[in-house]
Amino acid sequence: MITELTSQNLIDFENDICKCFENKQIRAPIHIDNGNEDELIKVFQSVKEDDWIFCNWRSHYKMLLKGVHPFKLKQAILDGKSISLCFPEHRAFSSAIVAGSLPIAVGVAMSIKQKGGMNKVYVFVGDMGAETGMMWECFKYSFNxxxxxxFIVEDNNKSVVTNTRRTWGKDILTFDGMNSEMVYHFKYSSIFPHAGTNAGRIQF
Ligand SMILES: Cc1ncc(C[n+]2csc(CCOP(=O)(O)OP(=O)(O)O)c2C)c(N)n1
Ligand SMILES: [Mg+2]
Known part of the structure; x- marks a missing residue:
């Protein structure tokens, strides 16, 4: 584990960001993490400094747990970068394009393997992102x-406001319950809307 952050530390960070957003100190979309604290802390127990992380639009907790200093992270968010935070010096990247990080993460993993490296790539994807064709190609290539x-699948059963399982007409999604060397799936629910805060919701 790179940091000693607790669930409460993570929650406190996001509550501060919410206040900044509601005070109009942030004039760009924000995506707040919530409800996934314990699961992420568990995932990050095996993440090392020379590992790489790739996230989607909701990456505050992952950035903190990868070792980005809270002050530095807050400044980037105040600068309007919540949706696409990247800290190359921490090997921590994100993209706001659904499934956008996946092939980049696979390319980095391929490079590590070719160079005989001992480090690893951790890529975070939502439940809807995990149902895309891009995910299938990336997973199949990586596995084979x-x-x-x-691949860490963070499942809130939502794609913005759309129910993922209803969309695909199935109660069980592709990676449901998986916990293997290459995939970890967990369910969670957030108290926040997809973007913004409860007092300042953004609807895409
Ligand atoms: C290529 C692309 N299509 C659509 C969007 C709009 N969009 C942003 S987040 C999102 C929902 C994705 O759901 P999920 O993967 O489950 O992630 P969650 O936000 O629930 O963690 C969508 C459709 C986008 N950012 N990129
Ligand atoms: Mg989702």
Missing amino acids: NHLPIK
């Missing part, structure tokens, strides 16, 4: 080529 990558 034994790449040093782990």
Whole structure:
């Protein structure tokens, strides 16, 4: 574990960001993490400094747990970058394009394997992102080529406001309940809307 952050530390950080957003100190979309604290702390127990993380639009907790200093992270969010935070010096990246990080993460994992590296790539994807064709290609390629990558599926059963399971007409999604070397799926629910805060919701 890179940091000693607790669930409460993570929650406190996001509550502060919410206040800044509601005070109009942030003039760009924000995506607040919530409800996934314990699961993420568990995932990050095996993440090391020389590992790489790739996230989607909701990455505050992951950035903190990868070791980005809270002051530095807050400044980037105040600068309007919540939706696409990137800290190359921490090997921590994100993209606001659904499934956008996946092939980049696979490429980095391929490079690690080719160079005989011992480090690993952790890539975070939502439940709807995990149902895309891009996910299937990336997972299949990584699995068949034994790449040093782990896909973490954060499942809130929502794609913005759309119910993922109803969309696909199935109660069980592709990666439901998986906990293997290459995939970890967990369910969670957030008290916040997809973007913004409860007092300042943004609807895409
Ligand atoms: C290519 C693309 N299509 C659509 C969007 C709009 N969009 C942003 S987040 C999102 C929902 C994705 O749901 P999920 O993968 O479950 O992530 P969650 O936010 O629930 O963690 C969508 C459709 C986008 N950002 N990129
Ligand atoms: Mg979702």
